[in-house]
Amino acid sequence: MHFKTSKFTFYTALFTAAALVVLFILLPLLRLITLPSWALLLKALSDKNTIVSIANSLIYSFLTAIIALFLGVPLAFLMAKGLFGRFEKLIETVIDLPLAVPHTVAGIALLFVIGRRGVIGAFFYNHFGIKFTGTGAAIITAMLFVSMPYLVDSARDGFKDVSAEFEKASFILGASEFATFWNIFIPLSKKHIESGFLLTWARAISEFGAVVILAYYPITAPVEIYDAFTQYNLSVSISVAAVLLLICLTIFLLLRMVINRDARP
Amino acid sequence: MHFKTSKFTFYTALFTAAALVVLFILLPLLRLITLPSWALLLKALSDKNTIVSIANSLIYSFLTAIIALFLGVPLAFLMAKGLFGRFEKLIETVIDLPLAVPHTVAGIALLFVIGRRGVIGAFFYNHFGIKFTGTGAAIITAMLFVSMPYLVDSARDGFKDVSAEFEKASFILGASEFATFWNIFIPLSKKHIESGFLLTWARAISEFGAVVILAYYPITAPVEIYDAFTQYNLSVSISVAAVLLLICLTIFLLLRMVINRDARP
């Protein structure tokens, strides 16, 4: 196709679209941060429920990120080294599945595994009387399911970036597989593992859909926001939302710093 | 550090962790797909509410992706060409903000913009009696806010990959800025724009947290899953979840195909 559009018209159109998008994103967030007065914020934050919900979110999401680290880094390493052979593409697809699953769907799916009538949940309930739903374990399960892929993908990219000659050099100098993993791969992928950890943590804090189905209580911040909203208690909703937003933005900026940091320790 | 761990022990540990992760992801999803019997599924799907919720999800998310396309591609192009100058890092950060914002927070933030008491919502309500919350417009707003970054990021990467010499060649052969954008940049970034579109669409379909705050009704599939769950109507919940999962997996596979496809048209 061939249009005779002047340079000015073309760029005016582009910048207009761009300005709309930037406004659309910034306006609500700025409004939310400036909305609650200090008095309102302090009052809401002196409420025990509010504090508990934010504390719950921070603690469970951090535990989730730690678990993801210990389970995800080995998996990422195996994927990066191509050790799944012809199953590689398949494993890759499976790992990324949670990114494609709507969170309420994930919640329902997990319910039928760890719920009282779920495959694993039923076993624990019938033999030990242990119920998962409505506990911190359920929250962590929900968070882990939706946030794990971020850590695996990031760590895998990091391991893949490590030149094969570093590994060979380590081997020929006498190091074992584990020594090479620990002394070469882990430090050289530090940046990727750290950003994967932060991404997973941020994703876990934010989770609502899966958590609300598996565990309305112990209440987490996103659930508290919704809970207060349904009870027309908008001032609590706003206050928790503003605090949660600031926490998430902090993690987000931390992540940017890690990514932009020089690779050398 | 230096451990004398045998190769066998090392890889056994790694593969065990990997197997746990793969199982953890696959088990719930397979269980969900195999859980509802055909009879149950058909019964649930003959229910008008169920069908409407899935149709709503498909329609609104598709419209969202289209809007994201028209607003996001120009923005992505300006970013790729570095036309924001010293504001580039800032714009980049702003565009990615919605990825860091918990969805219920996004819902509350948007409520105070387009809600009856929000900056823009109040204007429309007071002057024209138009209410956004509880309408398709509110659903699209919520979906757009959380899914837009995927399109922008993907398109931007695509545009950045286009060699500067293609652009120069187009200019020196007489093409205008717009003709170059249309004939060179768009076709050469097709793969990235397509996958951005699919990612945005999938993300929009899945959205629950922001939508449930801005518009419980017209009901969308993720809300219907939650709604039925709270009314102890688990069979509806499962059926809608299974259908939604299949839809999302289809888009996800489509996306993989686009990404793995040869670049040449």
Place this chain on the structure above:
Amino acid sequence: MRVLELQSVSVTRGSFSLKEINFFVNKGEILTVLGENGSGKTTLLNTIAGFIKPDSGSILINGRDIVHLPPSERGVGYVFQTLALFPHMNVAANILYGTRFHKISNVKDRLGKISSLLRISHIMDRYINTLSGGEKQKVALARTLILQPEVLLMDEPTAALSPREKSRIIDELKTVFKRLSQTVVFVTHNVSEAYRIGGRIGVMENGRILQIGNSDEIVYHPVSHSVASIFGEVNKFKVRVESCNSGMCSAELGNGMVFFLGDFKVCEKILLFIRPEDILLKTVSTKTSARNNFSGIVKDISFAGPLVRVVVESGQTFIVLISKQSFEELAIKKRKPVFLSFKLTAVHAVKLTE
């Protein structure tokens, strides 16, 4: 007739700059710009094409200053180093791309002519990634030539070709340009390629054009050490002129006197260049017609492909290149005495500019 002329063009790009570039290219002429990577060749082409705005100076095409025109309106063709063929279009669409933006009535005629001239009519439907290096080269050329540019800029266009294709393509290019009387500025870092293209050569270094002339002028009358050393390692001596009579000069050098042609003041400090391959090496001091004769000791011997590089200490250090055959016949060894001789005309004298 001067089709392209640059007058005192200066350009700044970060820490790099082009300084006061002056040259012209006549109708139908090929000017080769020869310089190392980083010397500013591509910046020069980008400035002529309009992708870079000069700080000062004029760029004239057929006498008209085009400095303020955008690239699309300069009447300039550009074959990029990467060729920049559009991978999503077939060969015909690539060649015709530019014609969409120009009022050309006989597009089909032109396409037919240019593709038969370049012998690519049979690949019109193929996509770029199915072409050989030589074919791509020709398609990029056709895409530019179909617009009949006043000046064609070529940026190391043979960089991606195999050595065998390279020399073939250069010859074909010359034929095509002659046929079309195409005015060309051809940029390369390859000395033999510059030779092969023929025509004038502009030697570029560090953002300056040091010298423009045909290859003989540049090889035998380099204006500076930089120009001289473009054609390989060179002997460079700083000397003080002893005498100068009707163009024949002499100076003290090492353990002897050196004679050379020039017009210098007595006692003036000058630079002398002598190409290592212009020095004859012998083991006995026979009489030769060469005016310059030195004796010395072999300090070092190393192999450089089919040649042997011999370092001779003779008060000054001389580098001499001889063939392997001579090397063997003369049985040259380290610490052996040898004799050097070279002609008057092998010495290139240049005023020292400090």
Place this chain on the structure above:
Amino acid sequence: MRVLELQSVSVTRGSFSLKEINFFVNKGEILTVLGENGSGKTTLLNTIAGFIKPDSGSILINGRDIVHLPPSERGVGYVFQTLALFPHMNVAANILYGTRFHKISNVKDRLGKISSLLRISHIMDRYINTLSGGEKQKVALARTLILQPEVLLMDEPTAALSPREKSRIIDELKTVFKRLSQTVVFVTHNVSEAYRIGGRIGVMENGRILQIGNSDEIVYHPVSHSVASIFGEVNKFKVRVESCNSGMCSAELGNGMVFFLGDFKVCEKILLFIRPEDILLKTVSTKTSARNNFSGIVKDISFAGPLVRVVVESGQTFIVLISKQSFEELAIKKRKPVFLSFKLTAVHAVKLTE
């Protein structure tokens, strides 16, 4: 004493393979493996190091077959083309890395000795990305040598160095290896580098070692056209032996007879190689001591750096390299008649293997 020996080692890597590799390296010897990129040099080193398992054959170190040992237990050192220095450790940590995995009592002693031998004691605390190319090279060497490997493998270790550093480092390497009596397999694609290292050269092509010998043997007695052409373009003629008497043979070639040394049957088909720089070119037919004399017509002239390449048609096509000086003195032009002469020993005769 043979420190390293390969016996009929064959390796398959996808479509590429190493075929029946046989060679040995004595204690303290440097064997240079010379070959183009893709000839299998790196595959060969990887096989010796244990990163690639051979399909068949034995690799002996001090007489013991190590084919079934992992890389870490072979007693082999490896300096990679990229050097593979760990960027997250400083120089000392890099050099000491391997000592953590070996029982070495006097680690500090060894570190002191090796770093003073290589003159890098002053950079122990620096990080890798602050080092120059030459310093990196030495650190990589120190990291390997501190483990006192039986055999040191070096894969184009000067690839990343500037030309100036290159020749300096090669000389330093030779000195260090001599001092330590280090057994080395050194891989390169650079002919002059192979010359400079000295010692035996193994010529590799397409997964085979074509010939092993010192540089003279390889230049003057190449076993095949491939080996001969490693040192540049070469004249190759397929001829039928006319006569052979006590080592002196003759055959019909172009418009004359060629004489050469060898021991062939009459009427046998053989290949003759003559280096272009070994042929003398004259414009008058004077008598020379050279046994072979041909007359012909100049077909083509081209410039190749300081040399001129002249193609002469004489029933057969000869390529001749002469210096620019000779070129001018002889005033050689296209279509002019010229005379070629070359010595008996300039002709290398090889049995034709079909």
